[in-house]
Amino acid sequence: MAEIHWLVYIIIGFFLVLGSWAIDQERLLFFYYVGFIFLLVGIVKFIYTKSKSSEEGQKSRHSKPANMGQRSYNQPVHAAHSKSPNVKYCQACRTASYYFANYCHKCGARLS
Numbered sequence: 001m002a003e004i005h006w007l008v009y010i011i012i013g014f015f016l017v018l019g020s021w022a023i024d025q026e027r028l029l030f031f032y033y034v035g036f037i038f039l040l041v042g043i044v045k046f047i048y049t050k051s052k053s054s055e056e057g058q059k060s061r062h063s064k065p066a067n068m069g070q071r072s073y074n075q076p077v078h079a080a081h082s083k084s085p086n087v088k089y090c091q092a093c094r095t096a097s098y099y100f101a102n103y104c105h106k107c108g109a110r111l112s
């Protein structure tokens with residue numbers, strides 16, 4: 001749902017009130033009241049979004065450590081390395097060797 005900005009309401013209301021007042025007070029009285037309602041809606045929306053944005057600001061401040069945790073999760077260098085199919089690990093010393101190696105290049109243990 002696309003929300004209309006409170007400033008749009010205030011601008012529309014302002015022009016309706018000003019326009020109807022300037023052009024013809026009696027004939028455009030309806031538009032004058034409509035503009036007044038728009039102004040009120042805009043002010044209410046302005047207060048509502050202000051209180052809402054301050055709430056969201058507090059929420060984002062609380063969720064900052066969670067975002068930092070996500071960032072470290074996005075860089076699982078070691079995890080990605082261990083998942084590589086081109087590498088196998090020595091049972092004795094846990095050194096990574098090529099998948100086709102028969103013996104560990106560090107300790108010489110036989111690789112399964």
Ligand SMILES: [Zn+2]
Pocket residue numbers: 090091092093094095104105106107108109
């Ligand atoms: Zn080894």
